[in-house]
Amino acid sequence: MTPAPRTVAVIGGGIAGLTAAYDLAAAGCEVTVLETSDRVGGKLRQAEVGGIAVDVGAESILARRAEGLDLVRDIGLIDAIEHPSTASASIWTRDALRPMPPTVMGVPADLQALLASGIVTEAPESAPAAVPDEDVSVASFVEQRLGREVVDRLIEPLLGGVYAGHSDRLSLRATAPQVLALGGDLVSGAARSLAERAQAQQSSQPSPVFFAPTGGVGTLPDAIVAAGDFAVRTSTTVRGLDRLPAHEPGSPRWRLTIGPTTAIEHLEVDAVVVATPAPAAARLLSDVAPRAAFALAAVEYASVALVTFCLGGEFRTTGSGFLAPPVDGTVIKGASFSSSKWQWSRDAASDRAIVRTSIGRAGETLLLQNDDENLVRLALADLTAAVGQAGPVIDAHVHRWGGGLPQYEVGHLDVVDEIDADIASVEGLEVCGAAYRGVGIPAVIGTARVAAARLLGRETLGS
Ligand SMILES: Cc1cc2nc3c(=O)[nH]c(=O)nc-3n(C[C@H](O)[C@H](O)[C@H](O)COP(=O)(O)OP(=O)(O)OC[C@H]3O[C@@H](n4cnc5c(N)ncnc54)[C@H](O)[C@@H]3O)c2cc1C
Incomplete structure (x- = not known):
């Protein structure tokens, strides 16, 4: 059996990369996470709206699947989670919010x-x-x-x-x-x-469907970094991945090309986890796992924008939010009443309300070409039409997620099986993340834990 790697590079510091890094470090590997942006977390991210730190990416984690809760338990955060106060959503259609x-x-x-x-x-x-x-x-x-x-x-x-x-x-x-x-x-x-x-x-005990760490899902990435024993290099883009000829047993197998083109740097490691979205993974894998790279290059992504409002006055709504059917032609595809859902958000908002609206489906690029001011105006008009009254607006924030969500088209799981087979044929290489077997956070964590376990030569981490 191949010995567990001593040094591992994890490319991408989203929830997938951080989870893989956490597990590998816990098993004794020397791990470095390389993240192109200036912060870890990927789609788990917060921004200040009305002076309150709010989630502008993912905001809730499914509790019915075990992976999210397991990770939170592993990093010692299980006593600092919340469940939504309300889970009753509506459909906004035919001029009314309909439970x-x-x-x-x-x-x-x-x-x-x-x-x-x-x-x-x-x-x-x-x-x-x-x-x-x-x-x-x-x-x-x-x-x-x-x-x-x-x-x-x-x-x-x-x-x-x-x-x-x-x-x-x-x-x-x-x-x-x-x-x-x-x-x-x-x-x-x-x-x-x-x-x-x-x-x-x-x-049994009633089991809520969703949870989030108190303070928001966007606090999870830093909590994983704090709990884990691995290095993180932000603002570090991985540009290339090459296999090194094996000179002698124990010598590193991989060479990563990193950094800006004006100051290229190399990093040599025993094993690599590629935890980026599909387009970047396709580029990185093109020489070392071409069949997987080809399949990944074909995975399309939808771009979305989140317009988050901090509202004054009375925001008189019940429930957790609403979804809007695209046949109705609205700009927003839904809204989440964050400060109705989460106690931490309610406490922070005090007499104000935090409401997230989301815009954009696969192929709807024209809508997202509106500038921020217009997106805020359009989102507010829809929100007001849906709930009756929304305002005054104390603050509004637009976050654009270009290439935010992979589109699993018919036959996707066969494509993922092909990717898995190609990756499995390359020693010391694993992939994980939202491109594969589910975009929800627990599913993504699941792919990361499997990737780490495989590198460690275990089927699952428990075995
Ligand atoms: C707006 C929005 C709301 C969502 N809401 C929810 C929700 O409420 N609940 C839920 O369960 N899921 C939600 N999701 C889905 C979920 O958040 C994502 O599927 C998941 O976070 C993806 O994690 P990841 O680690 O696979 O990828 P990412 O978060 O995309 O992380 C990949 C990282 O790789 C980095 N990277 C890319 N290329 C390179 C490179 N060459 N070198 C170094 N680093 C690189 C990127 O900068 C990024 O940080 C939401 C997604 C979006 C977009």
Whole structure:
């Protein structure tokens, strides 16, 4: 068996890179994280809005998957987490905020409740059909069984919220395995799934769906760095990755080319974890794992913008926020009432309200060409139309996430299997991050932990 590497370079200091670095360092490796921007965290980031540090990237972590909570426990933060005070979201459609009826990722469990919500105009007809063997788009799977209105007014806003994508292109297997698991009779499957969940909740402690560290998800990166025993070099771009000829046992296998083109530097290590988004990974891997690089180069990304408001006056809304179906043609695709959701945000905001609005889906680049001032104006107009009154605006902040979210198109998991096979054929090399098996933070952490375990010659870290 190959011995565990002594020195490891982790390229990319997002949640994936930091998690891999944490695990490798905990196992005794000498680890350096190389991050091109001036701070770690990637899509976990905070900015000041109205003098309050708020999340301008990810803001909540799924608690139903274990990976997020496990990491937080490992770094000693488990007693400093919060669950949202409210989880009831609405759909903003047909000129009203309409409470979301019971669904499994947009698949209704009760058609009468859906009709009563006013989200659809007619009760959809349920048309059960066999589950196909091959991957299909989420839209085609649901449309065949429940009609287009359910796709347009429930599935699309939900997927738009998570992937900033279009359900006509997104892979069922990669982006909505919960929907696939409902089987061919979607409504019965959803009703059964929710009933099972309710029963499980009754027989054990209620388990909230989401959590965040007190102070916000954006505080997590620095907490990992503080808890881990690894080095971080920010403002350091990795430009090239080469395999060194093995001169003698124990000599480094990899050479990284780093830094500005005017002051190139090299770093030699035993192993490398590439934890960047797909375009950068494709460039870095082009010589050392060309098949993986080719597949990664084809993964498309959606750009999004978050417009965060600090509002004065009374912000009279209930619930955690809303999602807007793209068929309604609104600029914002949803809003999160942060200071209604999180106690830490409420405490910091005091008599003000923090509201995040999000803009942009795959392919909608024109909208994002608006300057910041216009984006704020457009987002505020939509927010006001949705909630009735929003203001006065004390402060507004725009954060643009160019290439923010990978689009898992139909067949994505086969592509990832090919990438995995190519990477596995190269000793001392691993990849991880949002491009592979889920964009949510727990899934991303999962890929990082697997990458670290493989480099250490273990199947999982526990083994
Ligand atoms: C607006 C937004 C909101 C989101 N909200 C949520 C949420 O609430 N909950 C949730 O679970 N998920 C959410 N997500 C998704 C989740 O945040 C991301 O999928 C996840 O954080 C990605 O982590 P990562 O480490 O794979 O990649 P990234 O965060 O993209 O980190 C990769 C890092 O690599 C660096 N890098 C790139 N190239 C190089 C190079 N050549 N050399 C060195 N460094 C390089 C980048 O600068 C970056 O810091 C959201 C995403 C976005 C965009």
